[in-house]
Structures are given as C-alpha cells and as structure tokens.
Amino acid sequence: MLEEPFIGGNMSDATRVGDTVRRRAGPWTPAVHALLRFLENAGFEAPRARGMDPKGREMLEYVEGDAHPGWPDPAPDWVTDDDHLAEGARLLRRYHDLVEGFEPPAGARWRFVAPTAHEIICHNDWAPWNALFRERRLAVMLDWDMAGPGTRLWDITNSAYSWVPLLSHRPAVSIEERARRLRLFCDAYGLLDRASLLDVLKERTLFVGEFIAEQARLGDKGSMKLADWDVPARMKRDAAYLDENRAVLQRALDSARPAARRRQPGVFRASGP
Known part of the structure; x- marks a missing residue:
C-alpha cells in the first residue's frame, strides 16, 4: 500500500498508509497507546491507537482535518x-x-x-x-x-x-x-x-x-x-x-x-x- 510522508512537524517521521498513520515506536509506545485507548473509551477525540505494523511502527487511525505545523x-x-x-x-x-x-x-x-x-x-x-x-x-x-x-x-x-x-x-x-x-x-x-x-x-x-x-x-x-x-x-x-x-x-x-x-x-x- 502506498505510503505518503507528512510534510512539516518537528519530531515526527510519520507517514500515511490508507486510513492509518505509521510512526516510529519506542519504549514509551505501549503507555501512550494505553492513554489513547482510555481517551477513546471516554469519548475524548484524539488519535486512536491501532497497534503495531509489521515494520514495528505504531499505527494510529488517520484523523481528518487541517493541520498547520508552521x-x-x-x-x-x-x-x-x-x-x-x-x-x-x-x-x-x-x-x-x-x-x-x-x-x-x-x-x-x-x-x-x-x-x-x-x-x-x-x-x-x-x-x-x-x-x-x-x-x-x-x-x-x-x-x-x-x-x-x-x-x-x-x-x-x-x-x-x-x-x-x-x-x-x-x-x-x-x-x-x-x-x-x-x-x-x-x-x-x-x-x-x-x-x-x-x-x-x-x-x-x-x-x-x-x-x-x-x-x-x-x-x-x-x-x-x-x-x-x-x-x-x-x-x-x-x-x-x-x-x-x-x-x-x-x-x-x-x-x-x-x-x-x-x-x-x-x-x-x-x-x-
């Protein structure tokens, strides 16, 4: 599936793959995903954690909207x-x-x-x-x-x-x-x-x-x-x-x-x- 790199952003190497965003994972990723699942269950709009991909990157649900990284x-x-x-x-x-x-x-x-x-x-x-x-x-x-x-x-x-x-x-x-x-x-x-x-x-x-x-x-x-x-x-x-x-x-x-x-x-x- 085609990967589309995001333009802008300071700390991220994120790419879009279909309806997901893939990013470099780290030792912090399981804790962050637990937080995002908590927010999802509470109805607070934030990126939704969708596990890991075969390359070891975290997967987040792509969120529609306009970003202006500067x-x-x-x-x-x-x-x-x-x-x-x-x-x-x-x-x-x-x-x-x-x-x-x-x-x-x-x-x-x-x-x-x-x-x-x-x-x-x-x-x-x-x-x-x-x-x-x-x-x-x-x-x-x-x-x-x-x-x-x-x-x-x-x-x-x-x-x-x-x-x-x-x-x-x-x-x-x-x-x-x-x-x-x-x-x-x-x-x-x-x-x-x-x-x-x-x-x-x-x-x-x-x-x-x-x-x-x-x-x-x-x-x-x-x-x-x-x-x-x-x-x-x-x-x-x-x-x-x-x-x-x-x-x-x-x-x-x-x-x-x-x-x-x-x-x-x-x-x-x-x-x-």
Whole structure:
C-alpha cells in the first residue's frame, strides 16, 4: 500500500498508509497507546491507537482535518488568534479533568517525564502546530508520543509558551500583548492560583531545551533537527526573556477581576512544581 510522508512537524517521521498513520515506536509506545485507548473509551477525540505494523511502527487511525505545523509554509494568523488560544486552553482543561481517572499500566515507560510532582499524565506539546482544525475550529490535538507524568501547571505552561507565544525571537509581538494573551489563556483554562506560574514556565523552558539537546546527542532525529535550528540555545534566551519581563507578565496575571473569576465554573487551583 502506498505510503505518503507528512510534510512539516518537528519530531515526527510519520507517514500515511490508507486510513492509518505509521510512526516510529519506542519504549514509551505501549503507555501512550494505553492513554489513547482510555481517551477513546471516554469519548475524548484524539488519535486512536491501532497497534503495531509489521515494520514495528505504531499505527494510529488517520484523523481528518487541517493541520498547520508552521513549516515549510507559515501557519495562517487565525490559527493563534484569541478565539483559538482560548479554545486550546479549554480543551486542555477538559483533558486534564478527564485524565485524572487514567491509571497507567504497570511498568509504564514514558518518553518525557517532568521534574515535578506527578499529578496527571501531561500531553507535553499542546501547541498550535499539533492542532487539527475543521472549518477553522480546533477539533483534535495530535502528537501524543511526548505524553508523560507531571503537574497540571507544567502542562499549562508548556501550552501557554507556544500559544501566546512566549518566544523571544518574535519581536513583532509586544510584551504587553503577550501578557494579555497569557492572562487570556489562564482565564480560559480556569486557573486561579497563578503565583508560581512564571517560575514553572521558566523551569519548563530550560528543562525542555536541555531535553532536546540531550536527545540530539543520543541521535534522536527529530531532536537533531531542532538542535540544528538552535532551539536549545533559543530556549535559554526565552528563559532570560521571561526574567526580563517578569513584572509585566505578573501584573497581567494578577489583574483578572475576582468577580470574573468567581463566575468561571470548575476553576482550578494549581500546585507548584
């Protein structure tokens, strides 16, 4: 059967074969498939695990929709507008509430384990480049192979870093606009306790940069691509950018009106790292 390589994506060597997607498997694959089966049984839309193929690759059900990984063609501006940022945050909240009921299989191995308490299984790459849209509405999040134990707040900061974005190499976006969008993301998620968010965000940024560099040294092709793009060094600069602009970001996080917060259903007080 014809294999069609996907264009774009940072970490994946995925190809489409009929109504399935085939990807490189690893020691983490059984645990990720258990998570995906849990989500399928719960009615949460995500890629469906369909076992392994004769080449030892994982098989996932192909999901219809429009993806915008950001290269080789830039993603359209609407992908990260306020409405889609808020949709991403609300969908992340739904996932977090649901995954609290997931019991990982005995001996589960994960590709990425956060250096935090282990409250839930985080997605760890809940980013616009992993979003699938239908009629310009966020429908499904892809690329679950980085899922692993961590805290809600770790996953929130992981996602906000990408959606806001908090990338220092994009100077066209002012810090005031980034601060407003960071607050919007937290409001949409329903996060009340934001006192340690910036600390966790910085820790996460440095840790992920070190993870990419280490995986590149070990020969992981996706990480080697990111290292060639200078992503580990860029993430160190992003952490410094957070320090330089901490006061502006914290003021925005603290400025949500208490009355508005009280109206949010099911608000969540996050634990720290």
